[in-house]
Amino acid sequence: MSGSASVVVTGASRGLGLVTAAHLYRRGWRVVAAVRSPDAGLKRLRDLTGAVSDDPRLTAVRLDLDEPALVVEAAAEIVAAVGAPDAIVHNAGVAAAGTVEELPAEAWERLFRTNLFGPVLLTKELLPPMRAAGRGRIVILSSQGGIRGMATVSAYAGAKAAVERWAEALAAEIAPFGLGVTLLVPGAFTTEILEQTVSYADPEGPYGALTTPLEKRGRRAIRLAAPPERFAPAVERALRERAPFARRAVGLDARVLLHANRLLPARVMHRLMATAMGLPRPGSLRGTVHPPSGRPSISG
Numbered sequence: 001m002s003g004s005a006s007v008v009v010t011g012a013s014r015g016l017g018l019v020t021a022a023h024l025y026r027r028g029w030r031v032v033a034a035v036r037s038p039d040a041g042l043k044r045l046r047d048l049t050g051a052v053s054d055d056p057r058l059t060a061v062r063l064d065l066d067e068p069a070l071v072v073e074a075a076a077e078i079v080a081a082v083g084a085p086d087a088i089v090h091n092a093g094v095a096a097a098g099t100v101e102e103l104p105a106e107a108w109e110r111l112f113r114t115n116l117f118g119p120v121l122l123t124k125e126l127l128p129p130m131r132a133a134g135r136g137r138i139v140i141l142s143s144q145g146g147i148r149g150m151a152t153v154s155a156y157a158g159a160k161a162a163v164e165r166w167a168e169a170l171a172a173e174i175a176p177f178g179l180g181v182t183l184l185v186p187g188a189f190t191t192e193i194l195e196q197t198v199s200y201a202d203p204e205g206p207y208g209a210l211t212t213p214l215e216k217r218g219r220r221a222i223r224l225a226a227p228p229e230r231f232a233p234a235v236e237r238a239l240r241e242r243a244p245f246a247r248r249a250v251g252l253d254a255r256v257l258l259h260a261n262r263l264l265p266a267r268v269m270h271r272l273m274a275t276a277m278g279l280p281r282p283g284s285l286r287g288t289v290h291p292p293s294g295r296p297s298i299s300g
């Protein structure tokens with residue numbers, strides 16, 4: 001990679017974004033970390049990479065995807081710093097847990113704002129110079145939830161599925177200008193995303209029999225999750241991709257899901273997912289009554 005190629009990494013303050021930004025820096029990229037707290041984010045990146053404070057290959061801009069005016073400002077700062085970026089990695093994201101009945105409207109709004117509307121606006125702002133340059137790769141992080149809707153993460157799955165369709169449409173529009181899009185579908189990686197995820201699930205509510213075992217399984221699955229450092233090389237490969245559009249799974253679990261989803265009928269996938277997640281059998285909660293304050297009882 002030539003030392004001058006620039007990449008904007010959103011959410012580079014921790015998790016997959018932090019290790020990705022550090023990896024790309026070490027591989028010779030000029031990295032712009034787009035983060036909510038640039039000073040703290042840059043310090044973490046310098047600690048991780050050993051970069052000196054005046055290294056022009058490692059800079060940061062303030063980006064809050066929930067604030068459209070700040071997104072526009074961040075894009076202007078990026079262009080002022082590096083011109084048309086050679087690449088963007090849309091990594092920043094948030095999740096929320098709870099069934100459809102439990103998730104409040106604000107959670108849906110927040111998830112769509114941070115995971116979809118913010119990245120769309122940032123892209124819209126950066127596209128004119130990238131299009132004029134006639135080159136550029138946009139890498140977008142999806143999720144297994146974006147491939148199959150899963151119980152208790154409907155808002156997250158909905159936002160990531162929307163990201164998937166957005167990415168496909170975007171790729172079709174910008175390919176004629178020499179630009180390309182890669183969707184990455186990560187498997188499970190150990191980051192702080194779960195600790196940061198607000199849960200609206202009520203263990204005493206009507207869905208307690210579904211959400212409580214699911215949470216336990218989730219915690220067990222986390223122990224099998226891969227370290228985030230294993231994710232970063234996949235981003236670098238995605239940045240080198242030349243096809244106008246590509247979707248790549250990162251990790252065995254994501255690869256299996258993508259293949260199964262391609263091959264199996266929806267009905268079979270639904271059953272397999274429900275079994276894998278240990279969900280109660282269809283109809284098995286029929287007739288359970290939940291008094292507002294108490295534990296469930298079986299009605300007549």
Ligand SMILES: NC(=O)c1ccc[n+]([C@@H]2O[C@H](COP(=O)([O-])OP(=O)(O)OC[C@H]3O[C@@H](n4cnc5c(N)ncnc54)[C@H](OP(=O)(O)O)[C@@H]3O)[C@@H](O)[C@H]2O)c1
Binds near residue numbers: 143185194
């Ligand atoms: N980890 C996994 O197993 C996994 C699996 C599938 C998909 N993913 C996807 O991978 C991406 C990274 O996840 P992660 O696991 O690394 O999560 P994480 O550790 O929670 O990091 C999330 C990042 O997003 C940033 N962010 C959150 N809200 C933001 C906002 N409004 N504006 C700007 N930045 C914001 C955070 O910044 P602050 O530090 O300022 O909060 C942080 O840098 C997400 O898109 C996630 O959906 C992760």
